[in-house]
Amino acid sequence: MTTKNSAFIRSSGMYVPENVVKNEDLPEALDTSHEWIVQRSGIHTRHIAKPGQLCSDLALKAVENLLAKGEINAQEIDCIIFATLSPDIFFPGTGVFLQEKLGWAERHIPCYDIRQQCTGFVYGLEMAQAFIESGMYKNVLLVGAEVHSNALDYSVRGRAVTVLFGDGAAAVVISPSTDNNSRILMINNHADGRGALNGIHMKIFDIGKRPIIDYNPADFESNQAFYPEMPSSKNLFSNAVRRMTEVSLSTLAQLGLSRTDVDWVLPHQANMRINQMVANQLEVAQDKVLYNIHKYGNTTAATIPLLLAEYTDDGTIQRGDLLLMVAFGSGFTWGAAVVRY
Secondary structure (H helix, E strand, O other): OOOOOEEEEEEEEEEOOOEEEEHHHOOHHHOOOHHHHHHHHOOOEEEEOOOOOOHHHHHHHHHHHHHHOOOOOHHHOOEEEEEOOOOOOOOOOHHHHHHHHOOOHHHOOOEEEEOOHHHHHHHHHHHHHHHHHOOOOOOEEEEEEEOOHHHOOOOHHHHHHHOOEOOEEEEEEEEEEOOOOOEEEEEEEEEOHHHOOOOOEOOOOOOOOOOOOOOOOOOHHHHHHHOOEOOOHHHHHHHHHHHHHHHHHHHHHHOOOOHHHOOEEEEOOOOHHHHHHHHHHHOOOHHHEOOOHHHHOEOHHHHHHHHHHHHHHOOOOOOOOEEEEEEEEOOOEEEEEEEEO
């Protein structure tokens, strides 16, 4: 029998910018091709924000989409958790900008900003679950949103990273549940700081520098900190496959569940080949693994909630389905959530 304060995912919403960029539309300076990108990542298109469009603007649209479904009233939401690696500005966090744009500032709703990159949604989900189950808050808005496009290196030196990323946002509301058929069963999150600079990272805000930003735009050696770096894609790939598989199996085992109990796997959308290999190692049928990376690219903290919103909207995911959400990101960070939707 579930307790009064069990948490469940009550509603979801999403938004991607209207501007669609095909692989063929990418700048010639990248010296790439549609075939090269698809072979390495599975990505065909990505959505790109308009000039001046901020992370909080995308998040606002996603929340408006969620609220339009009528599954929760805005006045019921009493906490915001915002996951992103592309905040509007260095500080304050983007959560307060979203709060103000939603017209909730006078309600003084607390705003938490978290930076776990591709694992941000799973980390945020664990926070929201704890807040709900402790009775601290009644309805937590969890948002994952990214505007990557303005911070990418559109030259050959940045190609391996630039072709992967798109812009987008998605949101969920976590609420108390008294229904065994809809609740968050378990979340396991991990980190290994030894991988912090071995995966994708960006050093633009190096507080050890004085001044914090000092560069010559004509000299790549001095301005490379402005762009994401990926020292070893092989290292990232192997760690992602291993950690996503481990944490998935461990979480299911702790619940006394097997891979055959899972209705849908919602993996972070970083690379189609990574997810296919994870599915193979989990011995989960490929048709149980949900994808949209071919349409949106890697939207970091937004990928898993984008999957949830999209496949809920089209009827694929139904109430009562058992979902396995799993992610791996820079840091290194990784985690898995098993949810009875």
